[in-house]
Amino acid sequence: MAYGLLKGKRGIISGALDENSIAWKVALKAKEEGASLVLTNAPVAMRMGAIRELADTTQAEIIPADATVVADIENLFSRSTEVLGGKIDFVLHSIGMSPNIRKGKEYGDLNYEWFQKSLDISALSLHKFLQVAEKQDAIAEWGSVVALSYIAAQRTYPFYTDMADAKATLESIARSYGYRYGKLKNVRVNTVSQSPTKTTAGSGIGGFNSFYDFADKLSPLGNASADDCANYVITLFSDLTRLVTMQNLFHDGGYSSTGISEEIIEVLNK
Ligand code: NAI
Numbered sequence: 460m461a462y463g464l465l466k467g468k469r470g471i472i473s474g475a476l477d478e479n480s481i482a483w484k485v486a487l488k489a490k491e492e493g494a495s496l497v498l499t500n501a502p503v504a505m506r507m508g509a510i511r512e513l514a515d516t517t518q519a520e521i522i523p524a525d526a527t528v529v530a531d532i533e534n535l536f537s538r539s540t541e542v543l544g545g546k547i548d549f550v551l552h553s554i555g556m557s558p559n560i561r562k563g564k565e566y567g568d569l570n571y572e573w574f575q576k577s578l579d580i581s582a583l584s585l586h587k588f589l590q591v592a593e594k595q596d597a598i599a600e601w602g603s604v605v606a607l608s609y610i611a612a613q614r615t616y617p618f619y620t621d622m623a624d625a626k627a628t629l630e631s632i633a634r635s636y637g638y639r640y641g642k643l644k645n646v647r648v649n650t651v652s653q654s655p656t657k658t659t660a661g662s663g664i665g666g667f668n669s670f671y672d673f674a675d676k677l678s679p680l681g682n683a684s685a686d687d688c689a690n691y692v693i694t695l696f697s698d699l700t701r702l703v704t705m706q707n708l709f710h711d712g713g714y715s716s717t718g719i720s721e722e723i724i725e726v727l728n729k
Contacts, residue, residue: 474553
């Protein structure tokens with residue numbers, strides 16, 4: 460059911476690779492709630508992904524941008540304000556990739572060039588989005604920026620390797636820029652820390668299925684799906700959450716506050 464929560468708003472949504480992507484679900488719901496959209500992804504992902512199909516469904520323009528390249532991001536924001544006919548009301552940062560994880564490197568054997576790539580793609584890119592937006596004054600007063608994170612920023616998950624450090628940096632950037640952009644333009648910046656979700660990025664993590672099941676059994680409400688995540692993100696883009704900023708918001712079915720559950724004890728007793 461749609462509520463018109465984003466009626467008349469203009470948004471940029473990054474990271475929709477295929478129909479499993481969290482960003483894909485956010486784009487569909489944002490459209491349903493009345494927003495007009497620009498979709499963006501890395502040029503290489505665009506060739507492999509199905510973004511064209513999403514663009515047709517959501518009547519969105521696609522503007523390719525590598526999230527590590529400032530010139531691409533400058534073009535993304537300036538073109539988006541042109542195409543959408545005004546300043547941007549919301550931005551979704553749904554971007555993550557670790558070459559070390561892709562190549563199966565463990566935490567004691569990281570390739571440092573790749574480590575820097577992980578940080579650049581998955582964390583510094585949020586700063587780049589925000590700095591470009593501020594310089595171009597591209598985000599409207601009371602706009603909202605949301606980036607997606609994972610609880611490995613606070614607690615150790617051995618297989619998450621350098622992405623844990625990237626997520627900790629991402630959350631810190633959201634706080635630091637949230638302060639700055641709040642003072643400047645009443646723009647809010649938050650991260651949503653999502654349950655493990657079966658997407659291309661998620662399933663790439665070693666042991667993913669095990670920690671997906673573990674989290675599902677630990678969380679009183681079970682793992683939050685990508686669809687539920689999209690619903691939550693829409694509220695953060697809406698005017699109903701105008702005073703929420705600089706937060707890392709857990710969207711995880713209660714996982715982050717649970718020590719142990721009966722289901723986990725049952726498995727251990729087997
Ligand atoms: P996904 O694989 O569908 O999305 C990741 C996106 O990042 C892709 O669209 C990819 O093309 C894009 N990307 C990679 N390098 C890029 C670059 N240089 N420039 C621009 N875009 C680039 O997977 P998912 O799960 O939807 O990931 C979205 C976000 O959610 C990521 O930040 C991820 O870390 C986060 N997240 C995912 C969880 C999961 O279990 N799937 C759990 C918690 C957070």
